[in-house]
Amino acid sequence: MTDAAFGPDLGEVFGPHQRDGGPELIQLLTPEGERVEHPDFAFDLDDEHILGFYRDLVMTRRIDTEATALQRQGELGIWASLLGQEAAQVGSGRAMREQDFAFPTYREHGVAWCRGIDPLHLLGLFRGVDQGGWDPIADGFSLYTIVIGAQTLHATGYAMGMQRDGVVGTGDPERDAAVIAYFGDGATSQGDVNEAFIWASVFNAPVVFFCQNNQWAISEPIERQTRIPLYQRALGFGFPGLRVDGNDVLAVHAVTQAALQRAREGSGPTFVEAYTYRMGAHTTSDDPTKYRVTEELEHWKLKDPIERVKAYLSRSGVADEDYYADVEREAEELAAHLRKGCLELPDPSPLDIFDQVYEEITPELEAQRGQFAEYLSSFDEAHASEAGARS
Amino acid sequence: MTAITLGKGVNMGLRAAMERDPKVIVMGEDVGKLGGVFRITDGLQKDFGEDRVIDTPLSESGILGTAVGLAMRGYRPVCEIQFDGFVYPAYDQIVSQVAKFHFRSRGLVKMPIVIRIPFGGGIGAVEHHSESPEAYFSHTAGLKVVACSNPVDAYWMIQQAIEADDPIVFFEPKRRYWEKAELDESAAPTGLFTSRVVKEGSDLTVLAYGPMVKTALEAAIAAQEEGKSLEVIDLRTLSPLDLEPVFTSVRKTGRLVVVHEAPLSLGLGSELSARISEVCFYSLEAPVLRVTGFDTPYPPSRIEEEYLPDLDRVLDAVDRSLAY
Numbered sequence: 001m002t003d004a005a006f007g008p009d010l011g012e013v014f015g016p017h018q019r020d021g022g023p024e025l026i027q028l029l030t031p032e033g034e035r036v037e038h039p040d041f042a043f044d045l046d047d048e049h050i051l052g053f054y055r056d057l058v059m060t061r062r063i064d065t066e067a068t069a070l071q072r073q074g075e076l077g078i079w080a081s082l083l084g085q086e087a088a089q090v091g092s093g094r095a096m097r098e099q100d101f102a103f104p105t106y107r108e109h110g111v112a113w114c115r116g117i118d119p120l121h122l123l124g125l126f127r128g129v130d131q132g133g134w135d136p137i138a139d140g141f142s143l144y145t146i147v148i149g150a151q152t153l154h155a156t157g158y159a160m161g162m163q164r165d166g167v168v169g170t171g172d173p174e175r176d177a178a179v180i181a182y183f184g185d186g187a188t189s190q191g192d193v194n195e196a197f198i199w200a201s202v203f204n205a206p207v208v209f210f211c212q213n214n215q216w217a218i219s220e221p222i223e224r225q226t227r228i229p230l231y232q233r234a235l236g237f238g239f240p241g242l243r244v245d246g247n248d249v250l251a252v253h254a255v256t257q258a259a260l261q262r263a264r265e266g267s268g269p270t271f272v273e274a275y276t277y278r279m280g281a282h283t284t285s286d287d288p289t290k291y292r293v294t295e296e297l298e299h300w301k302l303k304d305p306i307e308r309v310k311a312y313l314s315r316s317g318v319a320d321e322d323y324y325a326d327v328e329r330e331a332e333e334l335a336a337h338l339r340k341g342c343l344e345l346p347d348p349s350p351l352d353i354f355d356q357v358y359e360e361i362t363p364e365l366e367a368q369r370g371q372f373a374e375y376l377s378s379f380d381e382a383h384a385s386e387a388g389a390r391s
Numbered sequence: 392m393t394a395i396t397l398g399k400g401v402n403m404g405l406r407a408a409m410e411r412d413p414k415v416i417v418m419g420e421d422v423g424k425l426g427g428v429f430r431i432t433d434g435l436q437k438d439f440g441e442d443r444v445i446d447t448p449l450s451e452s453g454i455l456g457t458a459v460g461l462a463m464r465g466y467r468p469v470c471e472i473q474f475d476g477f478v479y480p481a482y483d484q485i486v487s488q489v490a491k492f493h494f495r496s497r498g499l500v501k502m503p504i505v506i507r508i509p510f511g512g513g514i515g516a517v518e519h520h521s522e523s524p525e526a527y528f529s530h531t532a533g534l535k536v537v538a539c540s541n542p543v544d545a546y547w548m549i550q551q552a553i554e555a556d557d558p559i560v561f562f563e564p565k566r567r568y569w570e571k572a573e574l575d576e577s578a579a580p581t582g583l584f585t586s587r588v589v590k591e592g593s594d595l596t597v598l599a600y601g602p603m604v605k606t607a608l609e610a611a612i613a614a615q616e617e618g619k620s621l622e623v624i625d626l627r628t629l630s631p632l633d634l635e636p637v638f639t640s641v642r643k644t645g646r647l648v649v650v651h652e653a654p655l656s657l658g659l660g661s662e663l664s665a666r667i668s669e670v671c672f673y674s675l676e677a678p679v680l681r682v683t684g685f686d687t688p689y690p691p692s693r694i695e696e697e698y699l700p701d702l703d704r705v706l707d708a709v710d711r712s713l714a715y
Contacts, residue, residue, distance in 0.1 A: 153456020161460065196453070202448060359501055362631035
């Protein structure tokens with residue numbers, strides 16, 4: 001038996017040349033802002049939509065910048081930055097329809113923006129006043145999930161529910177629905193994610209597994225998670241996998257839209273690997289200078305997801321300086337809204353924690369609440385009697 | 392009135408719940424065509440179809456994780472974990488997701504999920520098939536935990552658990568699956584989260600749940616022959632606890648023995664002992680004693696009869712309590 005009997009050398013399919021995504025990368029807008037053709041995917045919306053994407057990208061980055069600043073000022077305990085991943089999130093988020101449902105990690109601020117959620121609600125979790133201030137069911141956007149990969153199973157179950165509700169493959173575009181599950185490269189090592197792939201595959205569930213491969217899981221590089229390009233794993237689970245330029249909003253939109261449509265039609269799951277880069281730290285508590293080189297960051301700066309859209313819009317004459325100024329003004333207003341709103345987010349009451357543990361509170365918990373309330377109010381009485389004694 | 396086994400009681404209860412509410416779905420390993428390894432879901436897939444009785448991949452985290460998504464979509468999943476010792480791969484989904492979603496979403500997302508777990512030993516099984524993991528779940532805020540001990544309760548409690556809007560871990564005493572009792576379907580059931588005196592007595596209270604209720608009742612009969620009157624209480628609900636019937640009983644008898652198969656340390660007995668000591672301090676004539684499994688892994692089955700609390704070990708504790 002020869003070595004060849006064991007297939008290709010893994011070093012050939014996973015090596016340094018993968019840095020830019022390799023030959024399989026689907027791209028429709030180059031880093032220089034040139035529209036390019038792809039044999040299988042096309043961005044078929046007009047320039048108005050690209051103007052809208054530009055606005056989304058700028059606003060999303062502004063949310064991130066502002067939240068990072070608020071953390072630095074001590075107003076947030078921590079923040080998970082999406083810097084560099086705006087196109088992956090806006091492109092996929094805008095491919096969703098009203099009736100679709102998204103299951104995010106804790107970094108999908110751009111998808112939340114696309115779902116129409118007030119970004120102020122995203123701050124609550126990081127400020128420590130709540131654990132997600134939106135209505136997951138009404139907004140079609142589940143709560144942020146911090147346990148890595150757990151949400152991919154929720155997404156698959158939700159998609160199985162859609163199948164049972166008869167909203168898959170009916171041919172009615174207003175009715176047919178699908179789910180998109182967000183996760184990162186690190187999550188692909190989790191059992192839950194692999195189980196989700198299996199379940200979605202064998203039940204042909206309408207779910208798009210949208211992996212933002214940002215190359216880093218805190219300090220661990222992609223090489224610690226996989227020996228083959230992630231999108232190639234999908235085949236082993238029995239559904240297609242694609243790698244798209246995650247910094248190209250047009251390609252991300254085209255690919256995600258096609259994958260969601262495939263799911264809505266009843267053709268099952270797709271794995272989309274959005275090849276991107278985490279330009280910032282994992283969170284505001286992280287220090288990436290300890291584990292990665294500046295050269296890498298500089299390399300990816302040239303692929304900025306916003307600059308290439310701006311280059312296209314300017315060169316093609318679709319947008320002028322007035323448009324950019326308008327978007328900038330709107331971003332300033334959003335930033336002001338976040339700064340003011342963050343400081344005004346009400347702290348929860350210590351007694352609130354008892355009320356939402358169960359749909360039907362238990363007598364035991366009611367008793368604990370009562371005892372705690374009495375204990376807390378004893379300080380008021382002590383304070384009052386102290387004040388009385390002094391006067 | 393018909394005589395049914397405990398296993399049949401769960402089966403009939405599941406059927407009734409599925410007939411009543413089309414959103415109830417059953418999912419688990421081998422629950423479909425086979426009807427489950429204990430045949431608890433026997434015949435359900437045939438009558439309700441593959442969309443409502445789902446033979447799942449062998450993936451416990453997957454069962455609970457997808458149940459979360461199905462619940463968000465408005466379904467009421469009843470998940471079967473094939474054996475107690477197989478629940479741990481699903482532990483994260485149960486503790487971090489199922490238990491916390493209602494809290495995290497400020498009540499906007501309900502998790503009406505029932506997790507059925509055949510538990511306890513006594514059937515001569517290989518390892519991981521005879522465990523009593525109830526304390527892990529009773530310790531977790533956001534879950535409710537119950538254990539049935541007889542066919543009539545099995546029939547009613549599973550239906551009540553499915554109707555509840557909170558996630559419930561439903562323990563079934565697997566070695567009692569074949570015990571029989573008369574079921575009167577027209578009788579009003581006892582509330583799900585209530586403990587119940589199953590035998591009245593005056594000298595000492597024995598508190599048990601699941602498979603140990605029968606053991607406690609047998610001990611009470613044996614004690615009777617020696618002139619000792621034991622009161623037996625079936626705890627039924629492990630979280631929340633319903634201790635008023637226990638307080639009333641202990642104020643009367645002054646003595647309490649708690650029995651469970653699970654290991655001693657930090658088991659349900661620890662919490663029960665603490666609560667009853669706090670509330671019934673001046674009524675107690677003896678410390679609360681516990682008869683339990685040991686702080687070892689579950690042993691090879693050839694010696695499980697020695698390991699498991701039985702009639703003699705209960706009576707031994709009764710004697711020690713009465714001798715105080």
